[in-house]
Amino acid sequence: MAGRGRSCRIESEIEKSREESNWKKVVDLAEQLKLRSPDCECLANFLIGEGKLESFLEEFPPIDANISKARTGLTEAKRYLLSTANEQGRKAGVVLDANLLLGKLHYAMGMYEDSLNYYSQAELQTLTEKQLPSRGLRIVAESYAIKGKWKYRHSN
Template sequence: MSKLKGSRLEAEIDRVRADANWKRLGELLPSVKSKNSGLEDCYEMFQAEIVLETYLDQLGEIIRPSRDHVDKLSSAEQLLQTSLKEKSTNQNVKIEANILLAKVLYACVEFRKALQCISNSEMENGKTPFRTLRALRLVAEGYAIKGLCIESMEDPLPTSANRPHSNSTTSTTSTASSKDQKALYVFEKSAELAIFILMSSKNR
């Protein structure tokens, strides 16, 4: 098979990522890395995506945060850190690599760091059009990860040990309610995008 280039390569990459065909994406990496492919900035990100998603597929279940994932996902984390450091001017890489990194960090029980990656992606600012189905799916996952992180993080301790018990109870209840509302909001955003993605997939 002749090596794909330019718009043909980009279209094939978009297709296999939307189909979660990580084996085929791996086969396309030499073409991505080649000079003037137009996708050179995405090389490390795609490498990390293959490592992460193949590992999650092997688990065959939803992500369950555990320190056991750290060693298996360390290479993906390093590749994504490199991608964000060296290709930070590429807006697509900035958004997608940060969300992928958030997935890695959530899996490894680094909830605060995962939330920071979601913030760094700027996926919620509404200024960047998501040109591919895979990008939309990642944003939907990003909202879900944000909600899961919010739910998983411990509530902050009261600021004063001498606060009256009744006030402390009220404050704790209010904090929990606010936390639940934030989580619910981002879960709803994730669900809305998931429905849109499903409808778009049927029309492909």
């Protein structure tokens, strides 16, 4: 019981850090969560992947000049996110966000068709209105922006 209280506190700190875009802290806390609560491993892996992706993109924005850096620098983030884009991730409640972030990751890597495939897997076009935390809304908004940018680039 005491262990669960600690993991709830860690989860609360993680959410606060995500909202503040403090990705180093998110990764550190997710590693702690993974150690203290093995049943939260899928959630922790998602958070680590998200943190590594967002940290990388803060330093190297997703522009054409950074594609080669992204292809080598995002392999670890990709591995973590892929490990949660499955049935286990669905049970943990992170599969939608994992697919959306994999779309963003592939966009940064210049793999635009793969990016769109992840948005299709997430069924981005059918998302209905529901209450999402601001971080979730940001992920969805970025996904629509990337999808729109890709379509614009290929319609000209």
